[in-house]
Amino acid sequence: MRDGQGHEIVISVRGLRNQFGKQVIHENLDLDVRRGEILGVVGGSGTGKSVLMRSIIGLQRPDAGEIHVLDENLLDRDTVGDDEVRRRWGVLFQGGALFSTLTVAENIQVPMHEFYPGLSANLLDEIARTKVHLSGLFPEAGAKYPSELSGGMKKRAGLARALAMDPELLFLDEPTAGLDPIGAAKFDELTRDLKETLGLTVFLITHDLDTLHAICDRVAVLADRRVIAIGKIDELLTSDHPWIKEYFSGPRGRAADRGRAGQ
C-alpha cells in the first residue's frame, strides 16, 4: 500500500471509532505510518494514545473503522489472532511490564515459546543473549530478575523482549517515562540506532519533547478524538490549534527546541 506521495504505508487506520460506555475516545480517526519512519504520537493525557496502539495491535476491537497493518486487514475475523502478522511486530507497553518472576532472558523468551514452541533451550538462550546485547544491556543482565535492574535497564529489557521475534514494526508506549534525562537520551539513541540497523518502523508514543526533536521523523498529534495534524515538527509549528501551539511553543517546547539547536 502506498500513499499519494509514493511512501509505503505499513499502518493504515481509517475512520476509527472507539468508545467506552458513553465516553467516545476516537471518532473518525485516520492515520498512516510510513515504512522506515519513527512516528512520534503525542496528545494530552487520556486522549487515547494507548487505546490507539492497542487497536492497531488487535488488543482493542474498535467500534468502527478499518485498520491495515503490513497489508493485512486486522479487523478481518480470520486475521485477528493470526500469528503470522502478530509476530512481525514487537511491543513495549506503557510501564514496561516485565514478568517479575522471570529473569530477563526468560522474559525475552516468552514470545519465542509462544510462536516457536519447538526451539531448543540452547537456541533460546543464544537468541536471548543476542537481544540482551542488541538492547545495550551487559551480558550478565540476562540472568537477573527485573527487581535487580535500574529503571533504564528494565526499559532495555522490555525492548529486548519486543525485539525477540525480529519484528519489522516496533510499538513503544512512553518508553522514556520515568527515566532521568540522560537515561532517556540514551534510550532515544538506542531506538534510533536499532531503527537504522534493523530497518524498523517505529510507532512511538511519548510526552517527551526532547525525544520528538531528537529521533522522530514525523509527529502525529491526537486531540479532539482524532489525529488533528501529522508532519515534521516544523510543519506542526505552523498550526493554529491551541493544544499544538501550547505544546510546541510553550516554555518546555521552546527549551527542547533550543536544546536541539545547541547540539
Ligand SMILES: Nc1ncnc2c1ncn2[C@@H]1O[C@H](COP(=O)(O)OP(=O)(O)O)[C@@H](O)[C@H]1O
Ligand atoms: N479498557 C478500558 N475501559 C474503559 N475505559 C478505558 C479503557 N482503556 C482506556 N480507557 C479510557 O480511555 C481514555 C484514553 O485512555 P488512554 O488511551 O490510556 O490514554 P493516553 O492517551 O493517556 O494513553 C481514558 O479516559 C481511559 O480512562
Ligand SMILES: [Mg+2]
Ligand atoms: Mg497511555
